Structure formats: C-alpha cells, structure tokens
Amino acid sequence: MWIKNKYWHKEGNQKWVFKTKESSLYNIASTKIVRHIKIKSKHHVFDGQEEYWNKRRTMNRTTKTRIDLGMEKQKFRCNVCKGLFKHDSVIELDHIIPQVGGGTDKADSRQVLHRHCHDTKTRTDGSLDQRQHTKKKGLIAKDIKAIHALSVT
Numbered sequence: 001m002w003i004k005n006k007y008w009h010k011e012g013n014q015k016w017v018f019k020t021k022e023s024s025l026y027n028i029a030s031t032k033i034v035r036h037i038k039i040k041s042k043h044h045v046f047d048g049q050e051e052y053w054n055k056r057r058t059m060n061r062t063t064k065t066r067i068d069l070g071m072e073k074q075k076f077r078c079n080v081c082k083g084l085f086k087h088d089s090v091i092e093l094d095h096i097i098p099q100v101g102g103g104t105d106k107a108d109s110r111q112v113l114h115r116h117c118h119d120t121k122t123r124t125d126g127s128l129d130q131r132q133h134t135k136k137k138g139l140i141a142k143d144i145k146a147i148h149a150l151s152v153t
C-alpha cells in the first residue's frame with residue numbers, strides 16, 4: 001500500500017500517474033497522432049509542378065529549419081536568379097551582407113539560394129577576400145604565440 005501512495009498519484013482526470021516529488025513519468029498516450037498527408041494521385045516528382053512540391057516540402061514539418069522559413073518567405077524562389085527551387089535543388093542559406101564583413105545572423109539578413117547561385121554570390125561579394133585576410137591574421141597571431149612560447153622556455 002505504501003508503494004501505491006508513494007509513487008502513484010491522481011493528476012487531472014487520471015487516477016494512476018507514476019510520479020515522485022520532482023518529476024512524473026511521461027504519459028505516452030498524451031502524444032498526439034500526426035498523420036502523414038498523402039501525395040495527390042495526379043502528382044509525381046517529375047511532373048514540373050514545383051510549387052506543389054515546394055509547399056509540400058515545408059508544410060508538414062513540426063520544426064522548420066532556417067532554410068524552410070527562408071523558402072516560404074521568398075515564395076520558393078531563389079533571390080539571385082529568381083528561379084523556382086526544384087525538388088532536387090541544393091538549397092543553401094546565405095547572409096546578404098557576409099558575416100565576415102559585419103553582417104548579422106538575424107532572419108532579415110538571411111536568404112536562401114541555389115548552391116550554384118550562392119557560389120557565384122560568394123565569389124563576388126568580397127567575403128572570400130575578407131576570409132583570406134582573417135586567415136592570414138590568424139597565422140600571424142599563431143606565429144607570434146609560437147615565438148613567444150619559444151622565448152619563455
């Protein structure tokens with residue numbers, strides 16, 4: 001009887017809830033069932049209906065990625081070439097103003113692009129030059145530390 005009184009308690013409309021003072025056992029029956037939405041019979045991935053496939057790609061997610069949110073914001077179009085993303089497109093997140101150039105990581109300073117459009121933009125926005133410069137600075141700092149370490153010992 002003492003075991004029942006110690007571990008089993010009444011909670012809401014449930015009479016047998018296993019719990020201690022600190023925590024309770026998760027009730028698996030409380031997990032909502034989320035059914036998969038079937039693909040409409042007239043659609044297949046090669047039918048050219050990219051808008052349908054793009055919407056489907058993001059609509060059923062419980063946790064949307066930054067790429068999903070960016071795709072929805074841009075109405076499933078690349079900000080560089082303005083083309084629709086296709087089901088097999090490689091989509092990447094880009095910072096409109098590169099972070100190495102002082103840009104932020106906030107939602108309004110990000111965009112989603114095709115990988116090849118992202119590569120083109122990165123080549124021309126100056127971020128590669130700034131990264132090279134930062135790497136050189138890093139090497140110099142490492143060299144100074146190494147020299148300092150040698151002179152201390």
Ligand SMILES: [Zn+2]
Nearest residue numbers: 078081114117
């Ligand atoms: Zn593009």
